[in-house]
Amino acid sequence: MTKPIVEGFCDSEFSELESIFAKAIQSGFDDGAGFALEVDGKEVLNLWGGFSDKAHQKPWQQDTLVNVFSVTKAMTSTCALQLIESGKLNPNALVADYWPEYACAGKENTKVIDFLTHRAGMFGFQSPLPQDSWENWDMIVDKLARQEPIREPGTTQGYHAVTFGYLVGELVRRIDGRSLGTYFKEEIAEKFGIDFVIGMNEEDISRCADLLLLSGKPNLLIQMVLALPNWLLPEQIKIVKQTLQSKEYAKAFLEIMEVDENETLPTDYPNSDSWRKAEIPAANGHGTASGIAKFFGILASGGSRNSQKMLNPDTIKDATTPKTTGPDVVLFQAPYKFGLGYQVDAPFSPIGMKEGMFGHTGIAGATGFADLNHKVGFGFTNNRQHSLGKLYRTSNNLAKKLYEIL
Numbered sequence: 001m002t003k004p005i006v007e008g009f010c011d012s013e014f015s016e017l018e019s020i021f022a023k024a025i026q027s028g029f030d031d032g033a034g035f036a037l038e039v040d041g042k043e044v045l046n047l048w049g050g051f052s053d054k055a056h057q058k059p060w061q062q063d064t065l066v067n068v069f070s071v072t073k074a075m076t077s078t079c080a081l082q083l084i085e086s087g088k089l090n091p092n093a094l095v096a097d098y099w100p101e102y103a104c105a106g107k108e109n110t111k112v113i114d115f116l117t118h119r120a121g122m123f124g125f126q127s128p129l130p131q132d133s134w135e136n137w138d139m140i141v142d143k144l145a146r147q148e149p150i151r152e153p154g155t156t157q158g159y160h161a162v163t164f165g166y167l168v169g170e171l172v173r174r175i176d177g178r179s180l181g182t183y184f185k186e187e188i189a190e191k192f193g194i195d196f197v198i199g200m201n202e203e204d205i206s207r208c209a210d211l212l213l214l215s216g217k218p219n220l221l222i223q224m225v226l227a228l229p230n231w232l233l234p235e236q237i238k239i240v241k242q243t244l245q246s247k248e249y250a251k252a253f254l255e256i257m258e259v260d261e262n263e264t265l266p267t268d269y270p271n272s273d274s275w276r277k278a279e280i281p282a283a284n285g286h287g288t289a290s291g292i293a294k295f296f297g298i299l300a301s302g303g304s305r306n307s308q309k310m311l312n313p314d315t316i317k318d319a320t321t322p323k324t325t326g327p328d329v330v331l332f333q334a335p336y337k338f339g340l341g342y343q344v345d346a347p348f349s350p351i352g353m354k355e356g357m358f359g360h361t362g363i364a365g366a367t368g369f370a371d372l373n374h375k376v377g378f379g380f381t382n383n384r385q386h387s388l389g390k391l392y393r394t395s396n397n398l399a400k401k402l403y404e405i406l
Contacts, residue, residue: 004028005059006049014045016401024394025049031384032060032209034289035398038297038377039406041305046290052209052383063195065286066209066381067270069362072198072285073164075295077116077319077341078311079183080168084340085315088175091116091340098174101145110153115160115167116340117324121149122167123158124251128258134269134278137179141170150251151329157338159330161252161363165282168341181279191308194295196287199279208286211270211364212384252330289379292368296359297377300370320344320358320372349392350378350399367395374406 004025010018014037024030032050036043052060083089089098091113096103102110107120114120126147133139144166151158160167169180176183181199189196197204257269269275275284298304303311311319319340326335337345337352342359345352349361351369359369359378364385369378380395 004032004050006047008047008049008062009045010047011044014402014405016405017045017398018047020397020401021047021394022049024397029384030382030394031056031212032064032066033380033382033394034060034062034064034066035381036288036290036293036379037402038293038300040375041297041301043290043293043297046293048289054210054212060209061207062290063207063288064209065195065197065200065204065207065288066366066383067211067276067284067286067362067364068292068366068368068381069270069283069285069364070161071287071292071360071362071366071368072280073282074342074360074368075184075188075196075198075285076165076168076180076281078188078299079172079180080116081311081315081319081340082187083172083175085311089171095171098171099145101142105146105148107149107153110149112171113323113340114154115164115171117338118157118160118164118328119154119324120160120167121151121153121156121158122147122163123150123160123248123330124163124253124255126150126251128255131258132272132274133257134274134280134284137166137279141166144170150248157324157326157328157336158248159252159328159336160282161330162256162280162282165280169279169281179279180281184281188295188310189291192294192298192305192310194287195291196285196295198281198285200276200286204286205273205276208276209383213268213270213364214385214387248329287379287381289381292366292379292381293377294379295377296368296370296379297375300372300377301375316372320356348388350395353399354403361392361395363391365391365395367392367399376402376406378402 006022006025021035032052034048037045048060050060052058052064095110172180184198298310303316322337322344325337327333328336334347343351344358346361351359356373357369357371361367365382367380
């Protein structure tokens with residue numbers, strides 16, 4: 001099979017969105033993707049198309065799962081918010097109240113809210129993880145508990161790309177007894193019929209799309225920027241250069257796991273069974289666009305559906321009020337805004353386009369968001385990663401047209 005096709009359904013009111021999605025697939029910009037939309041609790045669009053494998057032999061299906069990377073942080077945050085809502089977790093308490101071993105090496109005064117707002121100073125690991133150790137949860141959280149922070153906790157916003165999930169996930173496990181993936185499955189996915197999983201089994205893997213990730217090597221433009229002296233660079237480009245050369249960026253994105261001497265970055269490990277089967281609650285959730293749209297659609301329309309409550313409206317309101325607004329020392333000093341785990345404003349992406357939006361983006365281009373004012377749940381999944389300037393092109397185009405329609 002060589003020609004991509006688009007399938008699914010779309011209410012006539014949103015036909016322009018179908019055209020945008022189809023163009024992204026049929027032009028080859030997106031190899032394979034899914035897009036779903038809920039408005040006021042009703043799914044009005046569910047489309048999928050292209051290919052789910054590198055060889056372009058397997059068509060993307062309605063139930064194709066794909067790694068959406070940091071979109072997972074929204075699901076992980078919602079698990080923690082349920083515990084906050086029930087009174088079992090206090091966001092203003094010390095982490096040590098729930099995880100005593102964490103209170104060492106300069107982390108004694110870290111609060112729970114520091115984990116949820118990327119202000120714990122634990123952007124990464126002080127030394128990389130052993131190869132293929134994703135499934136060793138106890139080793140990873142013990143390593144985090146014992147290490148010194150990279151920045152003083154509570155003083156700096158810095159995106160915790162991978163560590164966010166282990167830090168928040170361990171709090172959930174300490175309080176509830178279940179792993180984050182199991183908690184999410186039993187308390188959210190199964191109760192609400194959401195096709196999203198953190199920690200895959202063999203059946204899940206059989207319907208999982210391949211990821212087509214960029215090489216870990218910096219492109220020619222980046223190499224030139226890094227080589228030029230600062231006095232030749234505009235201020236914004238200078239900030240990019242300084243961030244790429246910083247220990248914060250390195251710890252968050254580059255020095256996560258040990259690599260072979262000749263490797264720059266292990267860019268294909270997200271396609272490994274080890275990655276897929278592990279619970280990495282900041283980065284390896286796998287879902288369908290429809291599942292993501294439903295998740296955010298429930299939150300956008302009051303937090304309940306069919307007599308089941310995910311979160312109450314007051315919790316949602318508090319969790320989506322900005323608690324930290326940047327600049328983010330990991331994300332190029334950009335003014336990312338976070339509530340309690342959710343992105344409230346994410347530069348380059350649709351999130352922040354309108355008041356009342358919150359959600360999360362993924363590093364390969366996936367996007368999920370809720371809009372409280374329009375009661376929208378939006379889910380876009382894809383498997384080809386683009387450079388930053390193109391990373392959220394399809395989801396941005398879809399969101400812009402959506403708001404023209406609404």
